[in-house]
Amino acid sequence: KIDLPSAAASVLGFGGLVYAASHFEHLPLPVFWGVLALSLGIIAFFVRRQFALETPLLNLRVFAYPQFRYAVLILVCAYFLFMGLEILMPMYTQQVLLLTGTATGLILMPASIAQAVVSPFLGVLLDKKGGRFLMLPATAALLLSVLAMWMLLGLHTNILIFSGLFTLMALAASACITGETHGLNALPRELNPHGASTITTLNPIAGALGAAFFVGITSMGEKAGQAGTSQEALLNGVHWAMACALVVAALAVLFALKIQPNEWREKGEAGH
Secondary structure (H helix, E strand, O other): OOOHHHHHHHHHHHHHHHHHHHHOOOOOHHHHHHHHHHHHHHHHHHHHHHHHOOOOOOOHHHHHOHHHHHHHHHHHHHHHHHHHHHHHHHHHHHHOOOOOHHHHHHHHHHHHHHHHHHHHHHHHHHHHHOHHHHHHHHHHHHHHHHHHHHHHOOOOOOHHHHHHHHHHHHHHHHHHHHOHHHHHHOOOHHHHHHHHHHHHHHHHHHHHHHHHHHHHHHHHHHHHOOOOOHHHHHHHHHHHHHHHHHHHHHHHHHHHOOOOOOHHHHHHHHHO
16 A cells, blocks of 8 residues: 555655755755755655554664664665765766776776676675674775775876775675675564665665765865866865765764674574
8 A cells, every 4th residue: 555645755855855965066055954954854754654654655663673774774875885986986087087988987897897796705605604794894895995095086096906996895885785684684574575675765865865965075076176277176076075985984884883693583593
């Protein structure tokens, strides 16, 4: 059963949030805060309504389980970073380093290949060693790779090293995303489908917010650095965006420190 007020609130609330993240550098400050406050208010209405409904559109009671909550927060950080940086990197390579589109594709391609090769092994590792064993090193690698890319940014960056760091970041993000299974395993069986629905809903929102946010921050930094050449101005914007990425990656590490084994679930499975 679809609750129409909930569906409308989700579209307006999350859509408004993405709009605010996309246009905050262009909107007058009162308009931005107005859109943001209205969007958050609608989202708050959506959340309250889900708890009041007998058959909610999205069962948010899954967040009462800490291991699911932390796994989803790490997942959101990973999607936010990966989608944002995937948009940001071509801007940097083509408009700052003045490389061609083909060269940019070749720089980013190893990350896709590495993800395709390694992803099945990440699942096996999660099954054998547990969520903490996978997600804590993954978030640390995410933070270190973003830090290294931020330090490496310049007008004459070594593209081979840069490509390697982007690949490491992509692999770390994949490991964080694989960790969603740890969160789902923390839920009772009757809530498992609701947990999967929640994750499926949040992933594209996090990705859209990441892409919009990083482009907006880059634009702000570019305007602030207009004293130099156009390349230097955009480089300043990319530096701003990567600094924000460092904050998000650090949050992912903090959430990963909260990951613990799902002992009750593992004991239950062993009992069967």
